[in-house]
Amino acid sequence: MVDDAIRHVVIVGGGTAGWMTAAALANFLNPELTRITLIESEQIGTVGVGEATLPHIRYFNQTLGIDESEFLRATNATYKLGIEFSNWGKLGDAYIHPFGDYGVPIANVPFHQFWRAVRNNGEIVGSISDFSLPVVAANAGKFDFPASDEQSILATYGYAFHLDASRYAQFLREYAEARGVTRIEGKIENIVTAPNGEIAKLELGDSQQIEAELYIDCSGFRSLLLGNKLQVPFNDWSEWLRCDRAVAVPCVGDEKPLPFTRAIAHEFGWQWRIPLQHRIGNGMVYCSDFVSDDEAFARLQVHLDGEPLAEPNFVGFKAGHRARSWEKNCVAVGLSAGFLEPLESTSIYLIQVAITKLLELFPRPELAASLRDEYNAQMTLAFERVRDFLILHYHATQRNDSEFWNYCRTMPVPDELAHKMSLFKQRGYVVQYDDGVFLEPSWVAVYLGQNIVPTSVDPRVENFNLSGVATQMRALRERICSAVDTMPTHGDSLHKQVNLKKGTFPKASFNLYGRSNT
Template identity: 45%
Template structure:
């Protein structure tokens, strides 16, 4: 019996479907035939208008010209997220894509900073972060430097609808076939239980050897047909709805996302070339849909361009994103609120993982189990990072925030917090998506400062430490003078 995977069928379009189609076809080429079925009758959920730096790897693999990408998706550059009111009302901090200072082989920079902080020799850690400096000044440039200390990692803000359309154009140019239609029935093999075919409204039948479920929250294949089950994490992340509305762009386009804590949730503000993306993530136990929409509209700071749109969701993950000959990607595989702009990355990593394990000659249980294991770890690590923002709040203005500050947390997160609070140790395990610098910034921003620091940080005298910090800050600030303002960069780079 020939078990070779020759025909892949993707159910659903949007970012998940078209990114899956583009990457699979680009990497596997003529080895597989790829068909994507979607219906214009089903609106796609806009999965994030903000990204994180690994998205650049997707663009490079697909051979995408960055300037064209920025024009087609009306994108802007993203250096960081600014968290406002999360620790206490009126206080804020940045989570940048960069890293503060410079570390030695055995002692990370923040240990020197902690020692200086305790001695009254230094103020903010972010003074030594180039991404932070550029974000605050509204500047951006693509730095060409061999000095890793002056790297300025970045990502993008873009129009999610335009991004999906752009990926569709890329996919179809590579040879992906699109079929318009509603899936009415999923045909399973009576002996093996694997998916054999999809029956569309109007009578068309799509057969395949392998299926990618990008049907969104419905989980048409992975849940409705195969019933893999769902791990509900709403006891840790209780927000279950979002209301979104576009608004007029500001005169000056910031190179960072804003995440603003509100009494019963948080608001995002994402700057694009042609508009702002806005939304309020909230818990329906504490806020009605009408109240959420009114609160969002009252805090836009620019005129709305459409009516507010409500999305309902449940935080958690599919227990087995790969079952039989089906892999779930995007919202069908799980959902974690967009607090750290991870939605698109989770699509990307799912497809990259599948490509590494692609079952060309047949599906093997050990490979499926390893894929599911790595998927579970990734979701749990992102989950813990999101919980961190909520659990360490010191707000006292609503039951929503008070309950979150008192909740029990996963042991994996508790262990990380203890190590950092006691000795400034940053723990990163199992290819955690978030680097040590990310954990550092959020833990400091949410009020944890280590009680102790690495002994190597004591090797300098107070004078040497002061000079070291001053030199580091000067080095980090040096590139700023040559950086244009963000809008000027976009205009010049895209030819706009």
């Protein structure tokens, strides 16, 4: 039956969240049944600092039928194989969290368990990073598309993008408007609620009144509908994620952009470096309890690769999320629902999760309550699992050179994270779950990269000839090096794809949570 279908959806706010939502709804909903309106004001700026993504964005783009070459040109994007973390475990340490696997399991036992056992046995096989093709490729400045042959060593990784978020929003705006989305320029002056507490209409500054059955709040940190009007409480997680400020400034770019993001820890927070085609995105994320805005920006300036291209943009935030992302007839997407800082490039991913779950649970009046409850449970889980992974980076440190790191190292952490860390410390065991963005290789990367070393090995490896396993590992390491040697440079791959009228790219064959080899 279509008589009870949602006839009108209003999205409040543009930016990345608003136009991703508009594009997805326009692609999936029947325009004859549901019209979509987006309200935004050019007088209200966007945060505009999110420029790094996770591989799942490829699935989002491909689902919308977006050609990757066109996307690369429109957003000045570059390829991304992972994130390099410097000075997080100890000063001078560095590791890359890759979008791919470490080695291959043996008899269903994870590779890192054998790697640890072989090293304990006195064999010299190299670091764990030597067995991750995307790490070796990133360090060599190489990039190529994953192979379609699942038996190939070149099928053991995925990739994401560095992009200009403002250009991505504009790109999706054109996509959405071409599919019937109506954009209204204006500021909301008043939000009127019905006797049952639902939002009844929005009153704009030019006396327009907009009514809909479903309202989507993409108003950013202001959270105009969900937070301000419907008064959904905010769960504050700043006791674990202490950073509450960021300053961003672009600078002149590099002719040979690296295929990875950099996250460099400082004594009061950390610095990002994101290479685009036309510039480098830079920023400092910090805790205002330990450093002033002027000091944080001065430190960032020292580490810029080239001349600044704009004035610094300071942003304040609080880590956490709304207790419910869907209240009454309002769903919050993006910053209006919560924010967990850009450390692992999860902001656009969480937008994507919110949109995907909304489409899966799109409301009809007679089912609204049960759909809403499931949506809220799923979004809470998504935020909590990202939160715990981010906390791990701060807590798993040996740094004692500042008050900030002393706090992070000694703070109590959420029980579930403490449980996960304990299991890895004892046996190298990584807790598995179905719904969550960061799978086993991600946790292994941070644990080992920040010097959390298991005190014992998996007993299953004791039945193997470890000297023979070590020989296999050395051969695998050579295969990886040989494969990377044949790959083109990141710059050459990028230049080729940007200049294609229409490209052919590997299918992103993973769902919202699981990551396939491509």
